[in-house]
Amino acid sequence: MTSPTPRGLRWTIWLLSTLLFFLFIWLQGFVLEDINDQEGPDRQRIQNEHIEAELVERESQLKRQARELERDIARQEEIKTNRQESMSVAQRTWNQFAQEHRRVLDSGRQPPAELSTTLKEAQTLYMKATDEFEEANTKISDLQQIQHTIALEQETLDRALSIQRGDGYSAYMTLYRAHRWRVAAGKLSFVVPLFVLASWLVARKRKSIYRPVMIALLVSSFLRVGLVMHEHFPAEFFKYVGIIASVIIVLGFLVHALRSAATPKEDVLLRRRREAYQKNCCPECAYTVPDEEGTTMACAACGVDLFTVCDACDGIRHELLPHCRHCGAQSERWRGVPAVAH
Ligand SMILES: [Zn+2]
Ligand SMILES: [Zn+2]
Incomplete structure (x- = not known):
């Protein structure tokens, strides 16, 4: 210092x-x-607790079925196109042979057995293609019916699942927020006492x-x-x-x-009063103090006690300094507001 x-x-x-x-x-x-x-709540586990496993299982089952159905329908469409071509080819052939057959009949001749067989064959071929075309058509409409049923079930399932997922998410968020509060409390319980301790040390x-x-x-x-x-x-x-x-x-x-x-600091106060006594001035108002040893004295200008009787040795002491110059006894009075003598 x-x-x-x-x-x-x-x-x-x-x-x-x-x-x-x-x-x-x-x-x-x-x-x-x-x-x-610190580990927080397990999101996956909480979600799973809120979602029925059977529903999830059913969801993936339906997805698989829908994919298979699409594949089957595409296959049947292919068959349909294919058979349509066969049908028109068979029809053309059949017509050709039928005309030929009629011409022979019209001319009054008996058509050869070979021609009759060929005509019969062309007809059978056409019929077969038509049957197969129809069959593919029926299959497609059956498959589409199933597809529709699956789509309906998927919709219902989606609704149920999204409610459950929402519940799971909000349950998770509640736990997560609580976790964050706990973490914050943990952190504050470390830094706040440190801060309070440091403030106390700095202040004291x-x-x-x-x-x-x-x-x-x-x-x-x-x-x-x-x-x-x-x-x-x-x-x-x-x-x-x-x-x-x-x-x-x-x-x-x-x-x-x-x-x-x-209230000026103690050392400042002490210095000010010491200097005033040395210069024979009143520390409070700077009025000149008469140089008289051994008598109690108050300032003639402001009235504060300057020299008083020591409580310990009955000698005359400086009222506004900490120690008696005869016995060294310390007085706490010097720090307070100086007493004005009557
Ligand atoms: Zn004075
Ligand atoms: Zn004394």
């Missing part, structure tokens, strides 16, 4: 304090990360030589508290907390400044 610290050393202290601040920030970050890494141990360490701890923990709040609380909420915290801090500094203005 008394001997001024050399400039180089002051810089070193300042630098090391800054370094310490960053190390504190870092260290607190590690602890907070570990708290943050004003004369400690380790003050830079305390200030580094205070600033780093304050920053961490702010970051945790910002991360975990909604922006609206954080805004209020931030403003209230700032008001409290500024108010704290202001009250401190006002108080030290109203």
